Amino acid sequence: MKQQRQHEPGYVLGGRYRICRLIGRGGMSRVYMAEDLKLTGKIWAVKETVADRELMGAWRAEAELLSALNHPRLPRIVDFFDFSNEGNVYLVMDYIGGMTLEAYMQNNGGIVEGGKVVSFALQLLDVLDYLHSHKPSIIYRDLKPSNIMITPGLELKLIDFGTARNYSTGSSQDTVKLGTVGFAAPEQYGGGQTDARSDLYGLGALMLYLCTDGRQSEWTPGVEEVIRSGLPRDLARVIRRLLKIDPGERYQTAREVIHELRLLSVPPADRPVPAVEAKYSGTRVIALLGVSPGCGVTHTAIAISHYLSRQGGRVAVAELNGRSQSFSRIQTLLEGEERARAEGTKRFSFEGVQYCRQMSPEDIIPLLSGGFDFIVFDLGSGGNHERLEEFLRADYPLIVGSGAEWRLPDTVMFASALARYPQQKWSFCLPLATSEAVRRLGKDLGTGKVYTLPLHLDPFEPCEEMDTVLQALFKDALPGPRRKKPLFASLRRQ
Structure with missing residues (x-):
């Protein structure tokens, strides 16, 4: 895929959005913090994606998908446009202050306290329940630390919907196999169609990753030995069921998992996440x-x-x-x-x-x-x-x-x-x-x-x-x- 050069601070996109700095990058995209020149003082996140012809449909699908959603753990989409001369397309959304869950773990030596593991899981289950209850259901399919933002107030938000898809009751398998190895459910790479249970597998992989200080995301022989001690009682049991190979043996809905986690004895989550910015940007x-x-x-x-x-x-x-x-x-x-x-x-x-x-x-x-x-x-x-x-x-x-x-x-x-x-x-x-x-x-x-x-x-x-x-x-x-x-x-x- 052809890669465009990175925009420098001060570059203006679409005659309106002035680049402040690069805040993230992936295989096919970059995300910039940008100042709105029409709305003084307003800061947005602008996602730039290379617009190869075969990717244009996927990009527009992501924009349309996000525009139709309304949930506190999802970014609000305010604009999207493309520049054929640059070969890029742009998605303008809420800027979320804080850091990715991946960066948070790195800053804390890979350790996430047990109370926070459960708190984070409940927040993610809240948004997964919303997505799965959508008509038609939306399957996220890529629940990994780099796709999750954590704000200074310990709030989690999903930030990348590049692999999400609508669930089709008339289809027996996915057309495209997408997801991150280690966090994606087995059926995302097999012959079956992903559904809500695939996202629950991804949640289990993420929880195991947090409970093993970033060492494991799959339930393999001996994994119990690397699960950190001092976690809420029975948390490992919940994770084990989420990571069952057969979707029929997992929890079937996000609400089932919410009920299970609320029954655990959870120590309080402690220190708040340090703010990345010295000054709050936005409204x-x-x-x-x-x-x-x-x-x-x-x-x-x-x-x-x-x-x-x-x-x-x-x-x-x-x-x-x-x-x-x-x-x-x-x-x-x-x-x-x-x-x-x-x-x-x-x-x-x-x-x-x-x-x-x-x-x-x-x-x-x-x-x-x-x-x-x-x-x-x-x-x-x-x-x-x-x-x-x-x-x-x-x-x-x-x-x-x-x-x-x-x-x-x-x-x-x-x-x-x-x-x-x-x-x-x-x-x-x-x-x-x-x-x-x-x-x-x-x-x-x-x-x-x-x-x-x-x-x-x-x-x-x-x-x-x-x-x-x-x-x-x-x-x-x-x-x-x-x-x-x-x-x-x-x-x-x-």
Whole structure:
């Protein structure tokens, strides 16, 4: 295959994407970090693939496949194009800060703690279950360390779909045999068709690789002797079944494996992954989801937005609960009813924060491409599938529950209903809760990320007690200078 020369920093692709640096390469492609010249400050990952005629169909298939998917552990596709004069095609997607699982192992001497092995497996099973439940089912087929990104918050994301395929019920075997030796299921190189169980074999190979410090990915005689001690009890049994040669002897679905792993006694995963970049690139998303109506989601979302704006951030707050009229009332108060209706816009600004009222799912991608440092999503309470997806995808998912003593079980039940999803980066906010209520809820949920929100009558104005809580919640966000702002209360009195 003809290889094109590597683009140097500063080179502009498609008149829009300026190369910052090379961040990865494979046999047929390179991945660059690139700055968006139209959306100031926005950083993307751009995958470049050599466009030989026979590969063009596969490249377009990958672009179309990813564009149709929506899951927090998959990159969001925003653009794709080709240059016939260069012989390359390009896929523009979310830039994911962090490092590959392969690099993480290298940086840690090949050792991944037992608690992290299970945590990582559960995260991968979550996205595999999503892919396998797709209509038609999508089989990933190349679950290996170099295809998995790990963020500073210990979140895993799949980054390469070059070998994925739709499962065909009318076919007895794959047309093309693809996958990485050592991690691919035997049927990927035999006469059978790959299905969901092939990905489960790949997961088992990956787990064994993690449990043997990178020495083994196949269940061969004597492999038990190189499995590291101190792992969760019965983990080896689960891995052994995943690696059965006969697909019929493996677990049959990702949900079966999720159930098995949740029964294990798991030591906590410890140190977070060090950030690769000294400065966070891109937009951070904060999503607030209420346990029940009236628990203060909108009030808290507004308070967070104006706090981050006072720190120097470019902030948008978006209302994804279509039934809410809160932002409409704010716009009417600011601009007057006649002007608000006449302009007919869903966006308005106040105190440096852009408000986006009654947003639809189709509005989300343009908003994410708007060059903001922070986007705060007000998801309302409960949440349908689309709102839940945005909550799970967020960098800061916040559950807002009632601070009343007698309603604490509501928050516990709410978290339990979402137990299949990894919750290590979730935070729980309880307006006006006592310190005892916070302590008890943290114990019931098994987390230290429970916060009481103090009395804050006007969320548009600074509040010292509230700022202290928000500083703790967003302590890894970029600090900035505080700017004195006019008071919303004075505008209301006019």
